[in-house]
Amino acid sequence: AQSVTQLGSHVSVSEGALVLLRCNxxxxxxxxxxxxxxxxxxxxxxxxxxxxxxxxxxxxxGFEAEFKKSETSFHLTKPSAHMSDAAEYFCAVSETRAGGTxxxxxxxxxxxxxxxHP
Amino acid sequence: xxxxxxxxATLVQPVGSPLSLxxxxxxxxxxxxxxxxxxxxxxxxxLFYSVGIGQISSEVPQNLSASRPQDRQFILSxxxxxxxxxxxxxxxxxxxxxxTDTQYFGPGTRLTVL
Numbered sequence: 001a002q003s004v005t006q007l008g009s010h011v012s013v014s015e016g017a018l019v020l021l022r023c024n025x026x027x028x029x030x031x032x033x034x035x036x037x038x039x040x041x042x043x044x045x046x047x048x049x050x051x052x053x054x055x056x057x058x059x060x061x062g063f064e065a066e067f068k069k070s071e072t073s074f075h076l077t078k079p080s081a082h083m084s085d086a087a088e089y090f091c092a093v094s095e096t097r098a099g100g101t102x103x104x105x106x107x108x109x110x111x112x113x114x115x116x117h118p
Numbered sequence: 119x120x121x122x123x124x125x126x127a128t129l130v131q132p133v134g135s136p137l138s139l140x141x142x143x144x145x146x147x148x149x150x151x152x153x154x155x156x157x158x159x160x161x162x163x164x165l166f167y168s169v170g171i172g173q174i175s176s177e178v179p180q181n182l183s184a185s186r187p188q189d190r191q192f193i194l195s196x197x198x199x200x201x202x203x204x205x206x207x208x209x210x211x212x213x214x215x216x217x218t219d220t221q222y223f224g225p226g227t228r229l230t231v232l
Binding site (some may be wrong): 032034036041042043044045046049090094104105106108109110111 | 124150152160161162164167169206208210212214219220221222223224225226228
């Protein structure tokens with residue numbers, strides 16, 4: 001079974017500083033990986049996804065993530081934080097069968113709350 | 119384009135009362151549909167998913183049930199609410215097919231059971 005670990009339930013940065021949110025996954029088959037963002041009292045919005053093409057994935061709002069198979073990681077970064085980036089971020093891995101087909105289900109990490117200070 | 123609706127947006131219910139939350143998707147056919155719950159500080163918990171009309175899989179035993187009476191309609195129900203049912207309920211959909219795992223979420227329903 002797949003699993004996701006997000007290191008750090010809370011991350012705090014200053015406006016303009018680098019944002020780094022960590023995600024490690026476990027999967028016995030090549031994974032599909034996702035980052036979602038959730039603003040207070042809203043649903044989840046897809047930031048970006050890795051689907052076995054380029055290992056560096058660019059998403060919305062200036063975020064990007066790099067798939068590193070050797071480290072089983074998919075960390076999310078943004079060069080310069082903005083106040084509007086304050087939200088909760090979720091990493092997720094798709095569940096797959098051994099043959100590569102999908103159950104259509106995602107396993108989510110516990111989330112990381114990002115706080116941005118002026 | 120596809121859109122997903124949930125209602126109501128907020129709900130306050132007494133313990134022991136029934137529940138019905140509705141989710142509808144527009145702009146796509148034969149989607150996979152999902153119900154999640156977020157309790158405070160506990161991440162997302164998958165409650166039910168459906169790959170077709172009348173086809174419901176339950177992920178955890180609980181006080182809730184789900185139904186899919188139409189292709190793009192997903193309903194979450196309870197006969198008698200418990201305090202522990204409080205939380206933020208999210209509906210999501212995905213395209214059915216090989217490795218099409220991206221899920222798109224609705225705006226959510228905040229349920230408070232008193």
